[in-house]
Amino acid sequence: MGMFDRFRRKGRTSAPARDATRTGSTRVRASDGEDVRHLENFVRTRQGVEGFVEPRTAVSDVTILLVAHDGEWTRRRVPSVKWAHEFANRHRVPSYDAAVVGVPQRMRDYNRRKKAEGI
Numbered sequence: 001m002g003m004f005d006r007f008r009r010k011g012r013t014s015a016p017a018r019d020a021t022r023t024g025s026t027r028v029r030a031s032d033g034e035d036v037r038h039l040e041n042f043v044r045t046r047q048g049v050e051g052f053v054e055p056r057t058a059v060s061d062v063t064i065l066l067v068a069h070d071g072e073w074t075r076r077r078v079p080s081v082k083w084a085h086e087f088a089n090r091h092r093v094p095s096y097d098a099a100v101v102g103v104p105q106r107m108r109d110y111n112r113r114k115k116a117e118g119i
Helices: 033-045 081-090 105-116
Strands: 021-023 026-028 050-054 063-067 073-077 095-097
Touching: 033 063, 033 073, 050 081, 063 081, 063 105, 081 095
Parallel strands: 050 095
Antiparallel strands: 021 026, 050 063, 063 073
């Protein structure tokens, strides 16, 4: 046995899950039709909605964060970054890359108000 053989163990990683996507060592549920319906409903029932596309990370898949004019927000998994921007374009919602621009202050203010209300 060589000096570094213990670091070269095989079989330490498992195969990707068949029923869900696999990101790093965490299994995440793939986006589905219910997610799309939720996003469409949010856009249809709120004013001044903007979309913030969040890239895949080690623990989550690609998501789109929709933020209304008052800071109310929702986040759902989406199939890809391209799909998220196309969704926003179809619904006439401006979309941004969250990794570049961050999230809007009105969302943080909304969360602070809800926390103060005990919700």
